[in-house]
Amino acid sequence: MKTKLATLALTAVMAASPVMAELVFPSLSYRTGPYAAGGIPYADGYADYFNLLNERDGGIGGVMTKVIECETGYNTEKGVECYESTKGEGALVYNPLSTGITYQLIPKVTADGIPLYTPGYGRTSAANGKVFSNVFNFPANYWNAASLAVNHLLDINGGDIKGKKVALVYHNSAYGKEPIRTLEELAAKHGFELKAIPVDHPGQEQKSQWLQIRRDKPDYVLMWGWGVMNQVAIQEAANIRFPMENFVGVWWSGGEHDVTPAGDSSNGYKAVTFHNVGTDFPVFDEVKTHLVDAGKAAGAANNIGTALYNRGFYAAMLLAEAARKAQEIHGTPDITPAMMRDGMEALEITEARMAELGMPNFGPAFAVSCENHGGPGTGAIQQWDASAKTWSLISEFGGSDMDVIQPLIDADSEAYAAENNITPGCN
Amino acid sequence: MPDQLLFAIEVTLNGLMAGVMYALVALGFVLIFKASGIFNYAQGVMALFAALTLVGLQNGQVPFAHLINAIFGTDVHHFGWHLPAFVAIILTIGVMILLAIIVERYVLKHLVNQEPIILFMATIGLAYFMEGFGDMMWGSEIKKLDVGLPQGISESIDATTYNWFGYGFFIDRLDIVATVIAALLVISLTLFSQYSKQGRALRAVADDHQAALSVGISLRFIWVLVWSIAGFVALVAGIMWGAKSGVQFSLSLIALKALPVLMLGGFTSIPGAIVGGLIIGVGEKLFEFAIGPMIGGATENWFAYVLALLFLVFRPQGLFGEKIIERV
Structure with a gap:
């Protein structure tokens, strides 16, 4: 009887424990419908970076990453459904690639304690981390x-x-x-x-x-x-x-x-x-070696280096670095969404680190803080060459006019705080 | 001539041209409704599917390449040919006829004598199926359509009007081509329905399909015929609209521009589709020009429907629709 009970208890413990910990990054993508042309390369870039980390480095801090794709069709209702259906799978952070979905998710992620990452889109005033504790839109809005x-x-x-x-x-x-x-x-x-x-x-x-x-x-x-x-x-x-x-x-x-x-x-x-263009970066050689040649690249592997692919790739890189930071802060490789939030708020991207990642000058060097979830707000101008079918940067990465923008961010975020009974502040 | 008057004339001319583009989409709806009483929700998707097929065939794209590669581990994408536009158009017409046969055999045949709402629902299902099928077959990336159509400002009209009025009018050469094609299409369809045996059979079915059946006209053949013609019209609309934006999945949304045209012109009249298109085109463009700036602009989408509704109040069957008389 004792043996049976012990076996049952062991079975219950084993069933309750995860078989293998994974860092889950849901991808609310749109590969179908009228907006698929933009959604596909972004989703490919996002997935490829995490897959590259798995194939090349064995994940982040020794823990494999997992990208769960959920098709939103760029539809806000479907996006919310995707959030609800995936958040229970250990989702660390959401990047919905839709301003409409972002607006719907802001109160939900705040209540659920899951960070929301909206680089270059979403609610601009979320740059004020004192009001939007779980929303981040670095490096630019x-x-x-x-x-x-x-x-x-x-x-x-x-x-x-x-x-x-x-x-x-x-x-x-x-x-x-x-x-x-x-x-x-x-x-x-x-x-x-x-x-x-x-x-x-x-x-x-x-x-x-x-x-x-x-x-x-x-x-x-x-x-x-x-x-x-x-x-x-x-x-x-x-x-x-x-x-x-x-x-x-x-x-x-x-x-x-x-x-x-x-x-x-x-x-x-x-x-x-807000990021660099083309494939002239060492990391893309690694994408070729570890993903394309191995038949493990996302989609048809025909979007690598396109503007939207690079944006998804860059977003994934920043989130991976934030996850690494979270592991460092909390001293554990198996991080929770709350820990991920801390990692995002303490994220620091240096030129040396980007070079180390094979992405020198791919984006700006910056640090995130509680007061500033929006990053440096820098960017450059790209120009299309129709004969070569390529974008080229025609300016250096430069800053935006924060004297004009910051008061607008403050006013909008304060209005949001007043409407939603939020007391702005940093923990 | 005052500047505002010149601008208004330019807007009117462009409205007429835009109206022709709307009418091209509306024509497909009219043909199917006239012959079978079905409001074909899938007409916009048929335009998308036809354009996707045209570009795919022209560029030698392997259909279902992603699926084939995923199942068999291959890496095939292209056959390596580039077909002349004319050949690709002929082959696409063949595909649209095949589609008409499949729709008749596997959908419509089983729904004979069902309520119109059932048939309408079937076309909704067909629309979603075709959208997904098109995606799987040709992929969802945007494709450049190159069948040799001219595009951009007509220099001769610009120069001539500049000499006359001191202001050169903008008329897109693609719109001129669309107008000519629409005119040819309407003339051909009218001649076909008036003077050919199949055309007369089509009209007979449209008038009373049971009476037509009783004199030996095959309803199934007529349905295949009319869906094939609607497929051809969808191809023309897909080419014209696809030339503006590239062939992409939002092409299916052009159906939204046809609805007010149908409400205004009537669901059963080919000339009605053209005249309705012209009235909607001119009406929405002039309203946007004259009133739009005062109320924040972007009025065209909703104003087209308001205009159609106004006509409906006074003439529920549309301008050219058949008057509905029910005797008890």
């Missing part, structure tokens, strides 16, 4: 992007854009409207004239908007688009012979799939970016 685009216009105009006409063609959604306030502030500061021109979802038909641009003759056009809106806008700009070098998109309007449908006409189009 939408408002940084708006400022970086204006900085580029300043650079090419000798620092003076007073009296210039700038049109903003934006997706008529919460995402598309994000930069307007910042651009209005910057227009007042630098004396340029801003005209915001909305494009309704999905953006397949933009004749009215581009006829208006043709009539108004702005000096520059900025674009906040996603999906088919980007491709149509670039084609329509070419149709009205708007100079491509005066057309600057946000980083979500700066993928290869955005420019290639317009062919040679898209030559010279520019976009803001």
Whole structure:
């Protein structure tokens, strides 16, 4: 009887214990539907980095990583379903690649104690970690992007854009409207004239908007688009012979799939970016050796080095470094979501570390803190070469105008704190 | 001439051109509804599927490559050929006819005499199936469509109007081509339905399918015929819209632009689809031009439906739809 009881107890203990600990990174991806062209390379890059760590290093700190993909179709409801269905699997952090999903997840992750990572998208004012304890959007956000685009216009105009006409063609959604306030502030500061021109979802038909641009003759056009809106806008700009070098998109309007449908006409189009472009980094040799040649690369392995692939890859690298930091802080390789949050808040990326990872100058060196979950807000400008079919950086990574952006972040995050009875502060 | 008037004329001309593009999509809906009383929810996806097939065949893409590679561990993606656009279009028409046969044999045949709502639901299922099937067959990346269509501003119209008015009008050459093709399509469809044996049979089925059956017309053949023609129209719409944005999955959303056209022009009239398209195109563009800036812009999507609703209030069957008279 005693033996039977002991066997039962042992069986129960074994069943309750995890067979093998894993660091779980859910990927709320979209490989189908109208936005798949952007979703696929991002998801591939995200998965490849974690797979590379497994194949090359045996995971992070000796613990294997696991990427659980859940298809959202860029649909907010499906994104929330994905969150609910995967959070019980030990999810350490979510990166939903959708501003709509992000807004829905912010209260949920805060209640569940799971960090949410939204690099270059999501709720901009989440950069204030005193209010948004579980949300991180380093190294740059939408408002940084708006400022970086204006900085580029300043650079090419000798620092003076007073009296210039700038049109903003934006997706008529919460995402598309994000930069307007910042651009209005910057227009007042630098004396340029801003005209915001909305494009309704999905953006397949933009004749009215581009006829208006043709009539108004702005000096520059900025674009906040996603999906088919980007491709149509670039084609329509070419149709009205708007100079491509005066057309600057946000980083979500700066993928290869955005420019290639317009062919040679898209030559010279520019976009803001918060990370480097191309495959000229040692880490991609390792991706080839450990993943592509071994048949273990994500998807069809045909997106490596594209803008969105690099963004997903970079996001995964930053999260892996945060996980490493969490292991270091808490002295255990098997970290929890709360520990992961601590690691993200204590993350420090140096140039030396990026070089060590085979990604020298891939992104900025920065440190995260409780006060600043948004990172340095730096970025560069990339330009499309239609004949070579490549993006090239045409500027150094530079800072954005935090004198304008920080008060906006403070005001918006404080309003959120007041609405949700949050007492801002750091632990 | 005052600048605002010139701009309004330019907007009107572009609205007419945009209307033709909407009408191209609406035509497919009309053909199927007219012949079978089915509102084909899958028409937008058919345009997407046709365009995907065209580009895939033209570029020598191996269909189901991801699936084949995943199952057999191979690494095949392309056959290594590049077909001329004309050949690829002919082959795509063949695929759309095959699709029509499959739809008739495996879906419609089993739903004869069912309520229209059942048939409508079947087309919803068909739409989702075709979207997934297209994804699996050709992949979901954006593809450049190159069938030699001209694009960009028409220099001659720009120069001529500049000489006349001191302001050059913008007319996209692709829109001019679309207009010519739409006109040819309507003329061909009208001639076909008026003067060919199959066309007369199609009209007979549209009028009263039981009476048509009683005189020996094959309902199944007519359905295959009409779905094939709708497939061809979907291919034309897919080419025109795909040339603007590349061939991508959002192409299926162009169906949304056809709905107000159908409401306005009527679900059973081919000329109605054209006139409805033109009215919607001009109406939404002029409204955006004149009123849009005062109310924040982006009015086109909803204004098209408001315009269609206004027409519906006074003429529920649409401008050219058949008047519904039910006698007790």
